[in-house]
Every structure is written in C-alpha cells, then in structure tokens.
Amino acid sequence: MECLRLEHIGQIYHAHNGEETAIRDVSFTVEKGELLSIVGPSGCGKSTLLSIVAGLLPPTSGQVFLGGEPLRGYSPRIGYMLQKDNLLEWLTIYQNTLLGLRIRHTLTPRTRMRAETLLRTYGLWPFRDRFPSQLSGGMRQRAALIRTLAVSPDVLLLDEAFSALDYQTRLEVTDDVYAILKQEGVTTLMVTHDIPESISMGDRVLVLSGRPAVVREILPIVFEGGARTPLFCREHPAFTGYFQHIWKELSAHGETG
Amino acid sequence: MAKQDNVSVQQRQYLRREKRYARRVLLCQLGLLIAFLILWEVAGRLGWIDPFIFSGPSRIWQTTRALWNEGLLRHVAVTVGETLAGFLLGALVGTGLAVLLWFSPFLSRVGEPYLVVLNSLPKIALGPVIIVIAGAGTRAIVLMALAISLIVTVLEMLGGFHRTDAELIRMARSFGAGRAQIFRYIVFPYNVPTLFGSLKINIGLSLVGVIAGEFLVSRAGLGYLIVYGGQVFRLDLVMTGVTILTVVAALMYESVALLQKWVMRRYGH
Ligand SMILES: Nc1ncnc2c1ncn2[C@@H]1O[C@H](COP(=O)(O)OP(=O)(O)OP(=O)(O)O)[C@@H](O)[C@H]1O
Ligand SMILES: [Mg+2]
Numbered sequence: 279m280e281c282l283r284l285e286h287i288g289q290i291y292h293a294h295n296g297e298e299t300a301i302r303d304v305s306f307t308v309e310k311g312e313l314l315s316i317v318g319p320s321g322c323g324k325s326t327l328l329s330i331v332a333g334l335l336p337p338t339s340g341q342v343f344l345g346g347e348p349l350r351g352y353s354p355r356i357g358y359m360l361q362k363d364n365l366l367e368w369l370t371i372y373q374n375t376l377l378g379l380r381i382r383h384t385l386t387p388r389t390r391m392r393a394e395t396l397l398r399t400y401g402l403w404p405f406r407d408r409f410p411s412q413l414s415g416g417m418r419q420r421a422a423l424i425r426t427l428a429v430s431p432d433v434l435l436l437d438e439a440f441s442a443l444d445y446q447t448r449l450e451v452t453d454d455v456y457a458i459l460k461q462e463g464v465t466t467l468m469v470t471h472d473i474p475e476s477i478s479m480g481d482r483v484l485v486l487s488g489r490p491a492v493v494r495e496i497l498p499i500v501f502e503g504g505a506r507t508p509l510f511c512r513e514h515p516a517f518t519g520y521f522q523h524i525w526k527e528l529s530a531h532g533e534t535g
Numbered sequence: 536m537a538k539q540d541n542v543s544v545q546q547r548q549y550l551r552r553e554k555r556y557a558r559r560v561l562l563c564q565l566g567l568l569i570a571f572l573i574l575w576e577v578a579g580r581l582g583w584i585d586p587f588i589f590s591g592p593s594r595i596w597q598t599t600r601a602l603w604n605e606g607l608l609r610h611v612a613v614t615v616g617e618t619l620a621g622f623l624l625g626a627l628v629g630t631g632l633a634v635l636l637w638f639s640p641f642l643s644r645v646g647e648p649y650l651v652v653l654n655s656l657p658k659i660a661l662g663p664v665i666i667v668i669a670g671a672g673t674r675a676i677v678l679m680a681l682a683i684s685l686i687v688t689v690l691e692m693l694g695g696f697h698r699t700d701a702e703l704i705r706m707a708r709s710f711g712a713g714r715a716q717i718f719r720y721i722v723f724p725y726n727v728p729t730l731f732g733s734l735k736i737n738i739g740l741s742l743v744g745v746i747a748g749e750f751l752v753s754r755a756g757l758g759y760l761i762v763y764g765g766q767v768f769r770l771d772l773v774m775t776g777v778t779i780l781t782v783v784a785a786l787m788y789e790s791v792a793l794l795q796k797w798v799m800r801r802y803g804h
Contacts, residue, residue: 332709358709362702368724381710381720429710 280346281310281465282331282433287340289326300326302490304340308433313459313466315476317524318486324469325361327491328435331467332358344433354382357431361438363422365410371421372397372406378429393428400424400454416447423455427462434459436468440475452479452508473528477520478508485527494527590774598775602760607779613756614745615783617673621680622741622787626734628681629688636689637696637722638714650690658682659747666752676748676756683744684737691736695729696722731795738787742780757783 289301300323308314318324329335331342333352342349344356357378365374375393379385397403400420410418419440426434440448440455456479459466470476476483477499485494501514511517572592579586579594586594599607636643661682669675699722707721749758757776764772 334705334708352708352711354711360702360706360709364700364703364706366703366721366724368727377707377720378710381707381712381716 279310280307281312281344282308282467283343283346284327284331285341285343287327287330287337287342289323289330289335290338299490301330301337302492304486304491304493306484306493306496308465308467310465311460311463312481313456313468313479315480315483316467316469316486317471317473317476317483317528318491319488319528320471322486322489323491324486325437327486328358328437328467328469331433332356332435334358354429355432356435357426357429357433358435359422359426359437359439361441363410363418363442365418365421365425367410370407370409371402371413374410374421375424375428378425382429384429389428389430392430393424396424396427399458414447416443416451419443419451420454427458427464432465434464434466436466436470438469438471441471448475449509456508473521473524474512474517475508476524477517478511483520483524485524497523588770590771594771595775595778598771599779602772602775610756610760611779611783613753614742614749614758614780615787617676617745617748617756618680618738618741618783618787620677621684621744622734622737624677624681625684625688625737625741626730629685629733630692630730632685632689633692633696634718636693637718643693650686654686654690658744662747662751665748671752673753675752676745679748680741680744683747684740687740688733688737691733692726692729695726699725727798728795731791731798734791734795735788738784738791742784742787746780 283306285305287301287304288299291298291300304327306314316324316327326335330337331349333349333356336351344353365371366377369377375397376385376390379389379393394403397406400423402417402421402424405413405417410421413421419442423439440451443451452475468476468479470479480499483497483499485497486492487494497520499511499520501511501516504510575589576592578584579589579591590598602610636646658679662679665678665682666675669678703721703725704717707717712720745756746758746761749756750762753759757780761773761776761780764770764776
C-alpha cells in the first residue's frame with residue numbers, strides 16, 4: 279500500500295547573492311512499512327528533501343502526498359530526526375524524550391508509558407535522570423530517536439542520524455533501530471552518506487544525482503535466506519554487488535557534474 | 536546528578552583537590568583585600584598620600600560608626616531600594632521588549648537603528664528632563680536607573696534570543712511547535728544564562744543611575760551622602776559613601792550570582 283508519494287518536487291533557494299536550484303525534479307513512492315535509503319553526493323539536496331517532507335520548508339514546485347492526501351505543511355504523522363541529536367542540555371533525558379509529546383499537547387498517561395517503555399527497550403532507563411552532557415554519543419542518539427518515536431509517527435525521516443557515532447556503536451545502533459522500525463511498522467526515509475548502511479538497512483536504495491537533484495535510480499535490495507538484519511546483510515554474498523552498483527552510479531554522476 | 540552512594544577514593548580525592556583549590560583562591564582574594572587596606576592606611580599615616588583627600592580605612596571606620604548613629608542604615612536602604620526598583624523594572628521591561636521584538640522580526644528590523652543609537656546616548660544627560668517629568672524625588676531616581684539599564688537589557692536579551700541554536704529550533708518545529716512554543720521550550724530556557732548575565736550587568740548600571748539621580752535631586756541615600764560630603768568638604772564622608780556603595784554593589788551582585796546558581800542547578804545547565 280502506498281504511504282508517501284512525492285510528485286515533481288523542486289526547490290529553489292533565494293538569497294541576496296542569487297538563487298540556487300537545490301532540487302530539480304524528484305518523484306518517488308514509498309510503500310507502507312518500507313525503509314527507503316537515500317544516497318547522493320554531498321550538497322545535492324538530501325536534507326532539503328527531508329525538510330520538505332517534514333513540512334518545514336514549502337517546496338517551490340511539486341506536491342507531497344501522505345496516504346493519498348496532499349500534504350500541506352506540518353503533519354503530526356511524520357517524525358523527523360535531524361543529524362544532530364539536538365537534546366536540550368537543561369532537561370534530563372526523561373524530560374527530553376517527552377518534549378515532542380509536550381509540544382504536540384499529547385502527553386497522556388498512555389503516551390508517557392510508551393516513552394518509558396521505549397526508554398527501557400533502548401537501555402536508557404537507568405540514565406533517565408541524567409543530563410545529556412553526561413551521556414555518550416550513542417546514548418544521546420538513542421534518546422533523540424526515542425523522543426521522535428514517542429510521538430508515534432507513521433513516517434520517520436532520518437537525516438544521517440547515525441553519522442556522529444563511531445563505527446562499532448553505529449553498527450549496534452542501526453541494528454537496534456532497524457529491529458524497532460520493522461517491529462513498529464514505521465515507514466522510513468533514511469538519508470545516509472554511507473553506502474553499506476544504505477544497503478543493509480534499505481528495502482530499496484534511491485540514488486540522487488549531484489545538485490540540482492534528480493532521481494538517478496531506485497534499486498530494490500533483496501537478500502535471500504535468513505532473517506534480514508543489517509549485520510546479516512553485510513555478510514551476504516550479494517552485498518558487494520549492490521555496493522559496486524551504487525558506488526558506480528554515484529561516481530558516474532560525479533564526473534558529469 | 537552525581538550518585539551519592541559508592542563514591543570512589545579517586546572521586547573523593549578529586550573533590551578534595553577541587554576544594555583545596557577553591558580555598559586557595561579565596562585566601563588570595565582575602566589577602567589582596569587586606570594588603571590593600573593596610574597599604575592604604577600606612578600610606579596615609581606616613582604621609583605618602585593626603586589622608587584629608589584620600590581618607591583611610593580607620594577614618595572610614597570612624598566615619599561609619601558616627602554615621603551609624605545618624606541613620607546610615609536609612610541612607611543605605613534608600614539607595615538599595617531605588618536600585619532594586621530600577622533594576623527589576625529594567626530587567627522586566629527590557630526582557631519584555633526583547634520578547635516582543637523576537638516575536639516580530641519585522642519590528643525588530645525597524646527598531647534596530649533606534650536601539651543602537653539610544654544605547655550609545657548618555658542617558659544621564661536626560662536627567663533634567665526626567666526630573667521635570669517625574670518630579671524631584673524617588674520616582675525620578677528610579678526612572679534614571681531604568682533609563683540606563685533598559686536599552687542594554689533589550690539588546691543583550693534580543694541578541695541572546697537570536698543566537699539560539701537554529702538546529703534546536705528546527706527540532707522543535709519538526710514536532711509542530713509554533714512560535715510561542717519555540718520560545719517557551721527552546722529560546723527562553725536556552726537564554727537563562729544570558730538573562731543572568733544581563734542581570735549582573737544591570738546591577739552596576741542601575742547603581743550608576745541611582746547615584747546620578749541622587750546627586751541631582753535627593754535628600755537621602757548614599758549618593759546624597761557623597762554629594763553632601765563634597766559640598767561641606769568632608770571627603771571622609773565621600774570615601775565612606777563610596778566604600779559602602781562598593782559593599783552594597785558586591786552584595787547585590789553576589790545575590791544574583793546565588794540565584795543564578797540555584798536556577799541553573801534546577802535547570803541542569
Ligand atoms: N537555507 C538555505 N539557503 C540557501 N541555500 C541552501 C539552504 N539550505 C541548503 N542550501 C543549498 O542547497 C543545496 C542542498 O543542500 P542540502 O543541505 O539539502 O544538501 P545535502 O544533500 O543534505 O548535503 P549534505 O550531504 O552535505 O548533508 C546546497 O548547495 C546548499 O548550499
Ligand atoms: Mg544534509
């Protein structure tokens with residue numbers, strides 16, 4: 279079932295020193311429960327694209343549809359996790375994870391319970407009364423994810439949400455996150471710089487061209503045999519093939535500008 | 536939040552080192568003060584400086600005791616009261632104006648040149664006008680203190696609001712926060728340190744305003760004592776007034792610092 283559809287999205291930034299086309303024409307569809315990875319050269323407009331879907335930025339042209347309905351600005355069904363964890367240093371981890379619910383006026387005993395359950399599943403419960411500065415990068419990232427998941431979004435937007443983590447933590451966190459997202463059936467758009475991550479997490483990988491962005495290719499990722507987890511995918515024989523394919527696609531475009 | 540149970544030996548050593556360091560700093564600070572007082576006294580007695588002009592600790596002490604019987608506390612209370620009034624008004628009105636300007640970027644742009652010019656204007660020059668408007672009394676003095684601290688507060692606070700981490704605001708917006716919520720959840724708590732910074736600056740500024748006001752119009756207060764001492768050529772009185780003023784300023788500053796510590800601890804800054 280279709281969950282999210284982008285039709286001919288274009289974005290032009292205006293500034294005093296001229297205008298700049300960040301996205302030319304991007305269209306694609308995401309199925310419900312699917313995880314779509316988005317890769318593209320640096321500065322091609324990936325963050326811009328997510329901001330548009332999140333309703334933070336009205337697109338210059340085109341239209342986003344959520345569940346078949348045209349999306350106008352902000353929708354409470356969409357959760358957006360930015361690259362930085364953006365935890366508020368003056369609140370405890372517990373209070374931080376409730377922030378989204380507070381802002382949306384949906385903090386009830388039930389939603390509070392859900393946040394607490396998430397804190398437990400992510401191993402942050404013992405640290406709930408600490409302040410963000412007392413946590414490691416991986417823990418902070420998880421706290422930020424809980425804050426986003428606590429509002430129960432149908433669609434989750436991740437903008438290089440794991441890039442601040444060291445390699446080891448990153449593998450663990452992505453494994454955790456993948457399990458949670460699949461279990462909760464959250465439809466996810468995940469922007470990443472990391473090709474292996476895009477393959478191991480994504481049901482499909484969308485490759486964007488350099489700026490101004492257009493869709494180069496949408497590559498379905500299929501790994502046969504065994505339960506699909508990011509770690510399993512990374513060790514699968516088919517992995518290298520996908521990697522080389524995407525790598526070529528990205529660098530082929532780099533040459534033509 | 537440090538856990539109180541299972542404090543390790545190293546942790547205790549660390550705390551002890553920190554405490555010792557703090558004690559050393561305090562000791563040096565006190566030492567400097569005492570050395571200065573002794574030097575002042577000795578310089579006067581040995582005739583290096585003219586004690587009639589520069590006074591000295593013992594003379595100030597005697598003057599203070601003499602003044603005590605003539606109602607010194609009343610003078611201190613008047614000045615502190617006026618300063619507090621000007622200071623609180625300045626902080627409240629200034630922060631209020633800054634909030635208003637933050638809510639309307641257009642207004643903020645329109646007002647910018649005026650704020651900058653008003654900020655560099657010597658407000659004391661407005662003294663006569665203020666006296667005509669508010670009458671030669673306490674009200675004029677408080678207004679003077681307000682005039683001096685207001686614009687600085689607006690600029691300080693507005694600057695702080697604008698320097699708020701844009702990514703935090705984006706995060707709040709991603710949850711659908713409107714401008715009022717962004718202010719409440721992000722911009723204001725983010726600027727609690729700015730607020731205290733400007734409060735600390737304002738104590739000094741309000742005192743300047745109050746003393747200037749008392750020079751012009753009052754019949755009581757430390758500023759009045761100082762002016763009176765100058766007029767009757769009792770410079771001991773002037774130096775005593777200035778000394779007490781210093782102590783008052785230090786105490787007020789310390790109270791704000793304590794309040795800041797308390798608030799910051801509550802907010803985990
Ligand atoms: N607010 C803005 N005003 C003007 N130009 C902008 C703005 N935000 C982004 N751009 C421009 O739009 C282009 C796309 O930016 P965007 O941040 O979306 O890229 P990105 O793909 O996320 O890059 P990265 O991989 O480095 O995160 C860039 O060239 C950038 O300079
Ligand atoms: Mg980006």
